[in-house]
Each structure stands twice: as C-alpha cells, then as structure tokens.
Amino acid sequence: MLRPCRSIVRGISAFAKESTCRSVHTTALVMAPVKVGDQIPSADLFEDSPANKVNICDLTSGKKVVLFGVPGAFTPGCSKTHLPGYVQNADKMKSEGVSDIVCVSVNDPYVMSAWGNQHNTKGKVRMLADPNGVFIKALDLGTNLPPLGGFRSKRFSMVIDDSKVVELNVEPDGTGLSCSLADKLKIKK
Template identity: 55%
Template sequence: MLLSQAKTGSRILSAGFRALSTTSSRNMPIKAGDKIPSVELMEDNPGNKVNMADLLAGKKAVIFAVPGAFTPGCSKTHLPGYVEDFDKIKAKGVDLVVCVSVNDPFVMSAWGQAHGAAGKVRMLADTLGEFTKAVDMEFDAKAVLGTVRSKRYALVVENGTVSQVQLEPDGTGLTCSLSNSLLSSL
C-alpha cells in the first residue's frame, strides 16, 4: 500500500517501512561552502536573542555543538577543551568561539559559568532546535535526554560561510569535534 502526505513543503512517499523524500534539502547536513542560516538563538536569557548569520558576518568563527549541557562528555571534555584552548584558537585568527546546544538559555549560562567560559566561549541556547534542524544535525535523544538534540560537531565559519565541518562519525563521540583536533586544521 502506498501512502503519501505533505510534510514541511515536501512530498513524502512511504511504502511499508521505507520512506522517500522528494525534497533535496532533507538529510543533507551543512557542508563547506554553505551559508550559516539566519536563525535566532538565546544567550543568558530568553530576551537576549542572537541571530547566527548576523553574529558571524565578517568574522572567522568556530561553532561547536553538543548534545546537552552538563552531560558527562560535554562537561568533562568538550566545553573545557575549548575554554582551555581559547588563546591557541584565537592565535589561529579566529574571532569568535560559539557553543550551541538544544537547552534553555539559563542552563547554557549556568553551564558556561561552571566552566569559566565567560569572555571566551559564547554559550548559545537553541531552545527549539531550530538552528540544529536548519543545519540538519539533529538526532533523536528522547530516551536519554528527553527530546531531539544536536549531534556533536564543529564548524569553522568565515564571513558567514562554512569552510570546515567536523562531524563526529557516530554523531556523539569525542574525536574530530574536540578543540585539539580542530586546532590542527585551522
């Protein structure tokens, strides 16, 4: 039996357990040469909105994304590495380091404070996962973290355009998206 339905402007055809999307932008993570989407995130509180495209215009930046604030790998390794390596990253010509997670802005702010990120890493909350969806880096973490979350990755962005994507092979591991790995490619 063939079923069809409309979903986000695309036509989805499904037969049994297989699905075919007729929209070319689905399942295509952001890649080198793509522009950063114009999506608003929150910093410190819901009233402080930060548009990613505007923030990165005219700058060389590193964006790293994590599945969740205060989670073990993110708190023991990922964020602390970027805080510790901040001066080395700046020395490579990077103007801005940004951490993105599908969390609320209060949690992101507290997490940044707990790790001494102030003045080094901008802690941006993607509360609804809109940026994560726009760059096609979401994964289903409902069983562990209660909702859809971000895969673990790092991007190098130059004047709003992605020049490098370091996506963890399994979306959650701690290898290529870490600060020390990214430093060697800057």
C-alpha cells in the first residue's frame, strides 16, 4: 500500500484511451526522482516474511535512518562490497545518531532474510524487501536489469531525518560502487 507521508502527494492525473475508442479515465503516478528535502513516500516493506510489514515512513518518523538500495540480494557487488560496508560501519553510524540502517532491494522477504543471515546483519542492518518495487518506484530510483529478472533498484544511499531526505547519493550508472558506499555518507549530528 502506497500512501503519501505527511500528506505529501507525489502524483497527478493522467488520461488514456483504449484502442476500442472508448474513453477511459485513469489515474497514474507521475514521478520525479526523489531529491534532498523531499519527504519519503509511505510504503509497506517486508522484514523476514510476508507477515511482517514495516511501513518505511513510520520507521523513519522522528528518527535519523540510513537507507541504501541495491539491485539484488546475493549479487557480486552487493555481497562483496555494498552490504558488508554498512555492516562494518554500523557501530560508527549509530554512534553518530543513526537509529536504524536499512537495506532495501526488489526481492522477496525470505531472500533478504537469508542474505542478511549470510552477512551477520542482525542488530546492525535491517533487511527489507520491496517485492513489487512499490517503494523504489515511488522514489523513481528503479532500473530495468533483464539479467536480474527485470525491474530492480538502482544502487543508492540516503540519510533520512524524521522522514525527510537530508542526503542522497545515486550511482551515476545506477549500479556502480562509488558514491553510495557506507564510507561516503556524511552523517550530520
């Protein structure tokens, strides 16, 4: 379920016609990429199983949260560099006032849980699944990667303070490993 966080609406109406020449009115979200200063959209993500919903807007309300997105669990760059960097830097980030560190990927919650277990993320990085890409689409940070199954998240990192984006780093090619790494974040107290 996608709903605006704090009444910030990120969509407008669009009109479409069916090929049968019958007019039909539809509403579609027209997204612009998230930017510093934006409120994050409210979306339900999943932790460990489909039964454990975590609303990202509720999770970030009143807290400082680091959130990073990856193209896929168990992929080489994500497993060798991206996720391990956040696990290794978790204590440092938390000492700088970060309440939660969140990894998001367009995967199912069981895959994210297994990947987290493999990298010993418990108590350090929360592994949240966005199975249909609802949150990633609302941020307009998705990309099409057919070898990984189609729609995926671009590689990015952000600092969120009370549901507002205060720092954002999106890899220029969407998948590289440079500006979105844990040691590149500048967490302001």
